[in-house]
Amino acid sequence: MAKEMTCPICEAEIPLEGDEESGDLVMCSYCKMTLKMVKMKDKWVLTDEFEE
Numbered sequence: 001m002a003k004e005m006t007c008p009i010c011e012a013e014i015p016l017e018g019d020e021e022s023g024d025l026v027m028c029s030y031c032k033m034t035l036k037m038v039k040m041k042d043k044w045v046l047t048d049e050f051e052e
């Protein structure tokens with residue numbers, strides 16, 4: 001099932017394949033920022049904060 005995320009930097013919508021897992025990295029094609037996907041409860045969020 002395809003998902004769409006909103007870039008926290010530029011607020012562009014980022015289409016996803018739908019098989020991403022928590023912790024995967026995606027790149028916003030608009031601002032070129034690398035973002036980490038994190039699943040919080042049943043909602044996916046993108047963060048530019050990397051803890052590792």
Ligand SMILES: [Zn+2]
Nearest residue numbers: 007010028031
């Ligand atoms: Zn962006």
